[in-house]
Amino acid sequence: MALTVVSGTGREWRLTERIGSGSEGVVYGVDDTRPLVAKLVLDPPDPAAYRRRVARLVRQRREPRTVRLLSVTPPRVAWPMVGVRTASPGADGIDGYVMTDMRHAHRPFAHLLTPFARQAPLPRATWATALSVARSLARLLADLHTEGYVVGDLKPDNLWVDGRGEIGMADVDSWQFTDGGELFPGRMSTAGYTAPERIGAPAGTPPDRSSDDFVLAVLVHQLLMGGLHPFAGHPAEGGAYLSYDDNVLHGRCRLLDRTSVLLPRAVPPLDLLPRRLMDLLRAAFGGTRPTAEAWVEALASETAPGRLRTCAANALHVHTVERPWCPWCDLAERSGGTKTAARSATAEANAAGPRRPGRWGRPE
Ligand SMILES: [Zn+2]
Structure with a gap:
């Protein structure tokens, strides 16, 4: 019925x-x-x-x-x-x-996240599109914060994208806001998309703008690194991988300390990131969190004329001018020339797959 x-x-x-x-x-x-x-x-x-x-x-x-x-x-x-x-x-x-x-007007966020996922739904999307989506997301979050809203449960499942690099957000009913002096607290959080101070906190611990800003940095990293989660990887000191959140709590993150995690060798290299964005990500995960507004400015400057270069071999390979040669061609070569290998490296890293000898190691 x-x-x-x-x-x-x-x-x-x-x-x-x-x-x-x-x-x-x-x-x-x-x-x-x-x-x-x-x-x-x-x-x-x-x-x-x-x-x-x-x-x-x-x-x-x-x-x-x-x-x-x-x-x-x-x-x-x-x-x-x-x-x-x-x-x-x-x-x-x-x-x-x-x-x-x-x-x-939009497609699920996950459709843009990896070069493989975007092939069919967003065939013309490139790293430049991902950069634009990151900027739109930061813009929207900055606007929400200005108007007094906190998302609280920011995560890929609540986000939408379009081919022009614009963002959309759903699940407004889980936001935190005040109305007529009454606080309607954010109640939800999602593993892998929670700021360290909220991980394991008592139920009902309210989110704030700063906890949204942490998750924004996680999403920016995923957008710019082909879907790779910034806290992906097996603990390098041994011991079992438990979760992204466990890695967050122990500071296991390639950006903060290359020796802290083991990752598949074919994940996107760190120098894919322009220096300014790398500095902001390090700050976000290392303690001094940039605001959404700071992200808007930095991301906008990386999409400015002259800041992006297109590979001579493949028009879908777009990268920062700071990189003298194409990182996507490099990545294809590292993974044996097949897209499947590059795709599986990121998926393997995010899922903390088995550490296959020769394929996994300390990141360079
Ligand atoms: Zn290339």
Whole structure:
């Protein structure tokens, strides 16, 4: 039986296909002439609090701070348009909200992350596109912070990209914000995308702008390094790899200390990064976190005319002018000339695959 949702004013929508599910909700298509979807949150810890949170976000849609954020086409944020509840006779409904379908103008963030993943959906995307996405993401986060919002659960699953290098963000209902003096705390966090001070912190420890800034740096690193997580790698001192978060807590990161991790030899080299961005990443992971605004400025300057060079052998190989020869050609050679090998090196590193002799080692 098809699900129907109804708003507080009695407006009904029929839900169509199930599009996806996340840590706390399920997203469905909505039968409407506009590109809309509905997110239903199956089991919120406090349903009344959740409804109030959504109602406040819907109301904020008309506030100047939110209007400023949403005044970009296509929209950068899938803001809740109206709170809804499933219409199921004789049973408590499931709460959620209707929002813009980000698939209308964007693609999932993961489709841009690696050269292999982007081949089919974004065939013309290059390192320059990834740089633009990083800048758009930093711009959006800086704007959110200026308007008093904290994302809290910033992660690839909540992000969208387009071929022009623009970013989109969903799951606004997990953000932290204040409304009429009341704090609506961020509740969620995701392994691998959590600032060190929040890892293992008591439940309910609120995020802040600085914890968002840490995750921004993780995402910038992934965008610019072909998807590689900055804290990927087996502990070089021996012992088992546990998780990205364990590496974060122990400072195991190639950028901070090359001798701290073992990585597949065919992962993207560090000198792919312009010096200024490398310095910012080191600061972000080493203690003095740059703000989103600082990232905007640095990333914008790296996309300025004259800062990028295209490889003579392959027009999809774009790199910083600081690199005298093409790092992507180098990488292809290192991995035996096959894209598959380069792809599997990053995937292997991110998944902490088996340390195969000859393929893994201390990064150069
Ligand atoms: Zn090349």
